[in-house]
Amino acid sequence: MTKGAGAADRRGRFITFEGGEGAGKSTQIARAASFLKDRQIDPVVTREPGGSPGAEQIRRLLVEGEPGRWDAVTEMLLHFAARRDHVRTVIAPALAEGRWVLCDRFVDSTLAYQGYGHGLGEAPVRQLADLTIDGAWPDLTIVLDLPVEQGLKRAGERAGREHRYERMGLDFHRRLREGFLAIAAADPDRCRVINAMRPVDEIADKIAISLEQLIIVY
Numbered sequence: 001m002t003k004g005a006g007a008a009d010r011r012g013r014f015i016t017f018e019g020g021e022g023a024g025k026s027t028q029i030a031r032a033a034s035f036l037k038d039r040q041i042d043p044v045v046t047r048e049p050g051g052s053p054g055a056e057q058i059r060r061l062l063v064e065g066e067p068g069r070w071d072a073v074t075e076m077l078l079h080f081a082a083r084r085d086h087v088r089t090v091i092a093p094a095l096a097e098g099r100w101v102l103c104d105r106f107v108d109s110t111l112a113y114q115g116y117g118h119g120l121g122e123a124p125v126r127q128l129a130d131l132t133i134d135g136a137w138p139d140l141t142i143v144l145d146l147p148v149e150q151g152l153k154r155a156g157e158r159a160g161r162e163h164r165y166e167r168m169g170l171d172f173h174r175r176l177r178e179g180f181l182a183i184a185a186a187d188p189d190r191c192r193v194i195n196a197m198r199p200v201d202e203i204a205d206k207i208a209i210s211l212e213q214l215i216i217v218y
Contacts, residue, residue, distance in 0.1 A: 010098050017142045018112070020176050021166050022152060028203055042099070048104065049062050049105075052090050064164060141190050142191075142210070148173040
């Protein structure tokens with residue numbers, strides 16, 4: 001909701017976009033932001049790891065360097081250190097002001113990448129989430145799903161990308177995809193799985209339906 005239209009009278013909405021490498025999250029977040037602006041809702045668009053000055057510094061530790069630079073536990077801790085700063089300085093204040101927040105990745109990515117991909121399991125990730133995010137769970141999560149090989153091919157064709165995770169093995173990325181689908185299946189009220197192999201416009205239309213449903217009850 002635009003500033004001055006009663007936005008501060010209610011909590012905003014928190015929408016996250018998830019998926020493996022090359023799923024097209026950035027494109028769909030931009031389309032979702034445009035859709036909301038057309039309806040007089042000016043969203044905060046952000047990302048993880050990163051999204052705040054402190055978190056962006058930690059991001060470089062996570063996305064640059066060799067694939068084996070960190071073990072799974074260290075990765076998880078770095079992600080949550082960045083997330084804590086992001087929630088405290090960007091996400092929570094925006095929601096408190098009645099703003100809508102569109103975020104490229106959140107806790108579900110840590111569940112998928114470190115919990116499933118690296119085999120840590122869900123329990124330690126959820127424990128850290130309870131400790132660090134102050135209850136800032138998403139109202140809606142869009143999971144963009146596509147075959148691993150196709151996603152990595154797309155990701156590899158993009159110039160200038162930070163690609164530490166992209167260079168992890170196929171088995172890792174297959175576990176990652178299975179993790180996202182398992183997370184979505186366990187929380188169907190929050191998560192919407194969308195076939196990311198479909199045309200961009202068709203994907204955006206499906207996301208718009210879910211956004212419209214949130215607007216109706218807002």
